[in-house]
Amino acid sequence: MTQRLAGRTAIITGGAGGIGGATGRVFCEEGARVLLVDPNAEALEEVVAAIRAEVAGAEVAGAALDVSAEPACAEAVAAARDAFGPVDVLVNNAGIRSYEPLAEAKAETWERILAVNLLSYAFMAKAALPDLRKAGNGAMVNISSTYGVSGRAGMGQYDATKAGIIAMTRTLAFEEAEYGVRVNSLCPGYTLTPFHVRRAAEAGTSEAELRAAPVKDCIMRRWCDPREIALPILWLASDEASYMTATNIMVDGGRPVM
Numbered sequence: 547m548t549q550r551l552a553g554r555t556a557i558i559t560g561g562a563g564g565i566g567g568a569t570g571r572v573f574c575e576e577g578a579r580v581l582l583v584d585p586n587a588e589a590l591e592e593v594v595a596a597i598r599a600e601v602a603g604a605e606v607a608g609a610a611l612d613v614s615a616e617p618a619c620a621e622a623v624a625a626a627r628d629a630f631g632p633v634d635v636l637v638n639n640a641g642i643r644s645y646e647p648l649a650e651a652k653a654e655t656w657e658r659i660l661a662v663n664l665l666s667y668a669f670m671a672k673a674a675l676p677d678l679r680k681a682g683n684g685a686m687v688n689i690s691s692t693y694g695v696s697g698r699a700g701m702g703q704y705d706a707t708k709a710g711i712i713a714m715t716r717t718l719a720f721e722e723a724e725y726g727v728r729v730n731s732l733c734p735g736y737t738l739t740p741f742h743v744r745r746a747a748e749a750g751t752s753e754a755e756l757r758a759a760p761v762k763d764c765i766m767r768r769w770c771d772p773r774e775i776a777l778p779i780l781w782l783a784s785d786e787a788s789y790m791t792a793t794n795i796m797v798d799g800g801r802p803v804m
């Protein structure tokens with residue numbers, strides 16, 4: 547590929563998951579030194595090993611941390627600096643889901659999902675910004691969801707965090723422009739990650755059946771592959787997007803026109 551992130555250090559939260567792992571791989575292909583952060587130590591080890599096996603010369607490491615607490619975010623940034631040097635790129639991607647209608651939503655669920663999906667993005671930004679400001683071309687990409695901009699029933703807590711990410715992205719872009727840091731968000735549509743495979747299996751549907759079933763609410767009628775999200779993340783993080791900030795990009799197979 548084109549070494550668009552050559553010599554740059556990147557942190558990706560939720561790095562053991564589908565989109566996080568694919569982004570780690572693409573970043574390594576493009577010459578970045580990558581720290582993947584995820585509390586799932588076993589999955590993290592597997593993703594790091596796979597990237598090392600598949601990308602010649604990949605400089606990638608894992609940090610088994612839960613970034614919902616502020617001290618762990620400072621730890622993640624320190625680990626990246628120790629392993630690879632100051633941070634140039636931050637991808638906030640960690641995410642959990644919850645399925646409680648708002649009329650029944652429990653305080654504990656609210657607290658957990660806000661901590662993982664929203665506060666971790668704020669704490670990671672706060673911890674990484676001193677490095678990003680010094681970088682001169684620092685970039686942050688925050689992963690939201692199509693449901694951060696459109697509505698549905700049943701996942702109000704998740705959707706509220708995803709809308710919050712878009713608002714926080716705009717504010718950060720405003721506040722950091724004078725320091726040369728670009729901040730953008732990206733909304734994936736239905737992306738076939740291990741999360742969806744596990745959920746389908748629980749409902750008795752195999753991965754093959756899931757892949758074959760048409761996706762109803764996008765005009766392309768198919769699932770997105772995690773790499774199709776990772777590539778736009780790469781572009782937003784790279785200097786090719788040097789005039790992009792405060793933007794929210796939809797990567798959703800054409801959902802809004804339906």
Ligand SMILES: NC(=O)c1ccc[n+]([C@@H]2O[C@H](COP(=O)([O-])OP(=O)(O)OC[C@H]3O[C@@H](n4cnc5c(N)ncnc54)[C@H](O)[C@@H]3O)[C@@H](O)[C@H]2O)c1
Binds near residue numbers: 563586666737
């Ligand atoms: N897959 C989709 O269809 C889709 C659609 C829209 C948005 N997204 C968003 O994309 C992001 C990645 O989703 P995915 O589908 O790859 O999911 P995934 O479940 O495969 O990956 C999410 C990762 O985040 C990690 N994580 C959870 N809590 C964490 C914490 N406290 N600290 C650090 N890491 C933590 C998980 O261990 C997991 O590895 C999420 O923010 C999700 O909301 C996904």
